[in-house]
Amino acid sequence: MSLVVQKYGGSSVADAESIKQVAQRIVATRRAGHEVVVVVSAMGDTTDELIELAEKVAPLPPGRELDMLLTAGERISMALVAMAIANLGHEARSFTGSQAGVITDSAHGRARIIDVTPGRIRGALDAGAIAIVAGFQGVSQSTKDITTLGRGGSDTTAVALAAALGAQVCEIYTDVDGVFTADPRIVPTARRIPRISYEEMLEMAASGAKVLHLRCVEYARRYGMPIHVRSSFSQAEGTWVTENQPGTTETEGGQDMEQAIISGVAHDRSEAKVTVVGVPDKVGEAARIFTAVSGAEINIDMIVQNVSAAATGRTDISFTLPKSDGQAALKALERIQPEVGFESLRYDDRIGKVSLVGAGMRSNPGVSAKFFAALADAGVNIEMISTSEIRISVVVDQDDVDTAVASVHRAFELDDPDGAAVVYAGTGR
Amino acid sequence: MSLVVQKYGGSSVADAESIKQVAQRIVATRRAGHEVVVVVSAMGDTTDELIELAEKVAPLPPGRELDMLLTAGERISMALVAMAIANLGHEARSFTGSQAGVITDSAHGRARIIDVTPGRIRGALDAGAIAIVAGFQGVSQSTKDITTLGRGGSDTTAVALAAALGAQVCEIYTDVDGVFTADPRIVPTARRIPRISYEEMLEMAASGAKVLHLRCVEYARRYGMPIHVRSSFSQAEGTWVTENQPGTTETEGGQDMEQAIISGVAHDRSEAKVTVVGVPDKVGEAARIFTAVSGAEINIDMIVQNVSAAATGRTDISFTLPKSDGQAALKALERIQPEVGFESLRYDDRIGKVSLVGAGMRSNPGVSAKFFAALADAGVNIEMISTSEIRISVVVDQDDVDTAVASVHRAFELDDPDGAAVVYAGTGR
Numbered sequence: 001m002s003l004v005v006q007k008y009g010g011s012s013v014a015d016a017e018s019i020k021q022v023a024q025r026i027v028a029t030r031r032a033g034h035e036v037v038v039v040v041s042a043m044g045d046t047t048d049e050l051i052e053l054a055e056k057v058a059p060l061p062p063g064r065e066l067d068m069l070l071t072a073g074e075r076i077s078m079a080l081v082a083m084a085i086a087n088l089g090h091e092a093r094s095f096t097g098s099q100a101g102v103i104t105d106s107a108h109g110r111a112r113i114i115d116v117t118p119g120r121i122r123g124a125l126d127a128g129a130i131a132i133v134a135g136f137q138g139v140s141q142s143t144k145d146i147t148t149l150g151r152g153g154s155d156t157t158a159v160a161l162a163a164a165l166g167a168q169v170c171e172i173y174t175d176v177d178g179v180f181t182a183d184p185r186i187v188p189t190a191r192r193i194p195r196i197s198y199e200e201m202l203e204m205a206a207s208g209a210k211v212l213h214l215r216c217v218e219y220a221r222r223y224g225m226p227i228h229v230r231s232s233f234s235q236a237e238g239t240w241v242t243e244n245q246p247g248t249t250e251t252e253g254g255q256d257m258e259q260a261i262i263s264g265v266a267h268d269r270s271e272a273k274v275t276v277v278g279v280p281d282k283v284g285e286a287a288r289i290f291t292a293v294s295g296a297e298i299n300i301d302m303i304v305q306n307v308s309a310a311a312t313g314r315t316d317i318s319f320t321l322p323k324s325d326g327q328a329a330l331k332a333l334e335r336i337q338p339e340v341g342f343e344s345l346r347y348d349d350r351i352g353k354v355s356l357v358g359a360g361m362r363s364n365p366g367v368s369a370k371f372f373a374a375l376a377d378a379g380v381n382i383e384m385i386s387t388s389e390i391r392i393s394v395v396v397d398q399d400d401v402d403t404a405v406a407s408v409h410r411a412f413e414l415d416d417p418d419g420a421a422v423v424y425a426g427t428g429r
Numbered sequence: 430m431s432l433v434v435q436k437y438g439g440s441s442v443a444d445a446e447s448i449k450q451v452a453q454r455i456v457a458t459r460r461a462g463h464e465v466v467v468v469v470s471a472m473g474d475t476t477d478e479l480i481e482l483a484e485k486v487a488p489l490p491p492g493r494e495l496d497m498l499l500t501a502g503e504r505i506s507m508a509l510v511a512m513a514i515a516n517l518g519h520e521a522r523s524f525t526g527s528q529a530g531v532i533t534d535s536a537h538g539r540a541r542i543i544d545v546t547p548g549r550i551r552g553a554l555d556a557g558a559i560a561i562v563a564g565f566q567g568v569s570q571s572t573k574d575i576t577t578l579g580r581g582g583s584d585t586t587a588v589a590l591a592a593a594l595g596a597q598v599c600e601i602y603t604d605v606d607g608v609f610t611a612d613p614r615i616v617p618t619a620r621r622i623p624r625i626s627y628e629e630m631l632e633m634a635a636s637g638a639k640v641l642h643l644r645c646v647e648y649a650r651r652y653g654m655p656i657h658v659r660s661s662f663s664q665a666e667g668t669w670v671t672e673n674q675p676g677t678t679e680t681e682g683g684q685d686m687e688q689a690i691i692s693g694v695a696h697d698r699s700e701a702k703v704t705v706v707g708v709p710d711k712v713g714e715a716a717r718i719f720t721a722v723s724g725a726e727i728n729i730d731m732i733v734q735n736v737s738a739a740a741t742g743r744t745d746i747s748f749t750l751p752k753s754d755g756q757a758a759l760k761a762l763e764r765i766q767p768e769v770g771f772e773s774l775r776y777d778d779r780i781g782k783v784s785l786v787g788a789g790m791r792s793n794p795g796v797s798a799k800f801f802a803a804l805a806d807a808g809v810n811i812e813m814i815s816t817s818e819i820r821i822s823v824v825v826d827q828d829d830v831d832t833a834v835a836s837v838h839r840a841f842e843l844d845d846p847d848g849a850a851v852v853y854a855g856t857g858r
Binding site (some may be wrong): 016019020050053054056057058059060061062064065066068069071072073075076078079080082083084086087092093094099120144 | 445448449479482483485486487488489490491493494495497498500501502504505507508509511512513515516521522523528549573
């Protein structure tokens with residue numbers, strides 16, 4: 001009997017009616033002969049409502065207590081899902097993250113999973129029951145306190161449990177049909193990607209694709225756990241995220257296909273750009289700057305340093321970071337201004353990032369040129385550029401994001417349902 | 430350093446503002462030099478709302494899952510109380526029933542506490558923190574599943590923890606000033622009882638006084654834990670529930686007083702009366718009847734059997750039970766009608782019970798006569814009578830309850846602030 005892990009997000013369990021529908025789908029999977037473990041998020045906006053309540057009581061609630069509070073959300077949804085399944089005549093047992101053996105470090109609010117010991121889940125499955133597990137939460141190995149995993153935590157719970165239990169697949173149910181070549185709200189002709197490698201999915205997620213979180217994909221890649229991202233509102237196939245190996249094509253439902261050069265176009269409007277102007281061009285100045293910023297626990301994304309002007313011996317360093325960290329970063333930098341001796345700081349939160357992702361660009365040097373040409377043709381000015389082996393990202397004016405995404409998507413013919421991008425594989429363009 | 434356990438009910442933590450006020454009181458107790466353990470109920474109507482949600486999902490939710498669901502309520506309130514305390518500059522750590530070591534049997538929805546192992550609470554106190562504990566819940570010793578204790582469960586949690594930790598007192602905070610000689614909504618001149626024995630309080634609770642639950646008082650009596658019932662909205666002394674020993678008077682704040690004969694008048698409108706008409710007067714018929722009823726897990730309160738009529742050799746047996754169990758009892762009895770051969774069943778849910786409670790009535794035989802005379806003078810017809818050593822209860826028409834309570838309260842001069850009832854102790858009436 002094969003084991004399937006299914007994860008349902010907050011919108012899939014938003015009210016009693018949705019929960020009953022989710023229960024139907026879970027029971028159908030059980031009746032099809034699978035062992036089923038289900039990971040659930042909190043209902044709809046529960047988590048936000050609890051955070052609001054916490055803020056009313058204490059402006060800066062202790063992390064331990066905030067985690068204790070927020071984990072009530074999944075506790076409610078998991079018990080209700082288990083009840084709805086029982087009402088359909090199947091036994092279901094719900095488990096908190098702690099009961100399910102999700103062991104984490106003790107970083108409240110952003111804990112990392114360090115071990116999964118799913119003995120009680122295995123016991124419930126062996127007894128013929130469906131196991132329902134609270135996503136997003138675990139228990140600290142050292143303090144035994146309840147922890148939460150941070151954004152995307154429920155997806156990570158699902159993949160981690162799937163890996164620990166040796167599941168056949170981890171199904172992530174969401175309100176869209178899978179991962180698309182671009183955001184369909186911007187590019188209506190964007191198409192569902194039937195299959196994508198972990199590596200490409202990581203780049204897509206890091207570049208702003210919201211369907212799957214980075215950590216969950218990282219976890220899946222580490223353990224080689226296939227993820228199937230699909231809609232909880234239809235029976236259609238979604239997107240398979242798997243190793244890029246011939247052997248894995250059978251899990252796609254028989255759709256063996258040539259690997260496309262380009263997976264898709266991602267965009268991100270959540271970042272801001274900081275420019276440190278007039279940094280003396282000496283060894284160690286960049287290190288001081290980024291030590292100061294990372295000391296404020298801020299994650300930096302892109303970094304660009306211009307060639308220094310010969311006349312002044314000074315250079316500009318720009319970097320992007322989450323908008324929410326903007327003020328903290330500026331404060332940290334102002335503190336080191338006397339020491340570093342840079343001239344000024346500039347802050348721009350009206351930027352957007354547009355990224356093209358595809359494993360095939362490794363062996364196709366023409367991709368960058370085509371990407372920049374598409375942006376130029378669309379009249380989009382580029383402010384920053386960064387690349388990885390399988391990704392090109394540019395920072396543009398926020399107002400240009402839609403135009404940039406659409407023109408790049410068109411230039412690479414990603415909206416062609418026959419997958420025109422595949423043609424490039426043979427032409428070497 | 431003495432240890433105080435405080436319990437706050439749902440109305441004391443109904444919203445963010447109330448929670449902040451409760452935090453002030455807790456911190457004041459800590460600042461006065463006590464170690465403090467706080468037991469909280471779920472906020473306001475949370476438990477009822479969760480039950481409603483469960484009923485929408487499944488008409489008959491499994492007990493295990495219902496308990497998992499309901500315990501989310503205290504999880505929310507305890508985390509918020511801990512945050513509010515932290516906001517006042519004191520460390521507070523919240524603990525679920527399971528984390529606090531509240532070990533129960535596995536009877537979901539009505540679990541009994543079988544052990545309390547408060548190691549983590551002791552640890553938090555030793556570290557200088559205030560411990561906040563979720564009331565109403567525990568963990569099953571055998572299955573490790575989360576359980577709830579049923580009605581009044583948070584009071585029981587508080588007393589159990591107080592006993593296990595060797596607390597000086599268990600303070601039960603509520604929205605009234607203590608235990609009264611009668612319900613002040615019926616008898617506006619009812620006065621607060623400054624001190625009452627466990628035994629009397631048990632009878633008061635069993636007779637419908639809602640301030641404290643039977644189980645909590647039973648637990649306190651077993652462990653000799655003084656309870657102080659008081660209002661969370663004032664600093665006034667409430668009612669001390671203690672052993673009836675001279676040594677305990679010092680905990681009353683020095684109010685040494687002669688023991689009153691009568692504690693108070695309690696009433697209860699939650700019961701119904703079943704009469705089994707025409708039961709053959711043979712050995713074992715009553716046993717069959719009550720075996721059938723208790724087999725349906727129904728708790729019976731009063732039982733009255735008339736002398737059988739010589740002509741027919743048949744008798745009537747009446748008993749009272751919670752209204753909510755009425756239909757189940759009738760069904761159970763109908764099933765055994767052929768076997769027992771009684772004539773018919775009568776059901777009356779328009780009854781009320783009025784009880785007079787007082788340890789002093791043991792040595793004062795005139796109390797019953799005075800009680801019945803008061804009812805007769807008020808024109809109240811008595812349907813059933815039952816007595817214990819320190820209580821007389823009558824069943825009357827529901828519409829007569831208020832009149833009966835007021836007239837008995839007046840007859841025993843319970844509203845006299847000088848405690849006229851005490852006078853009887855010497856007169857032997």
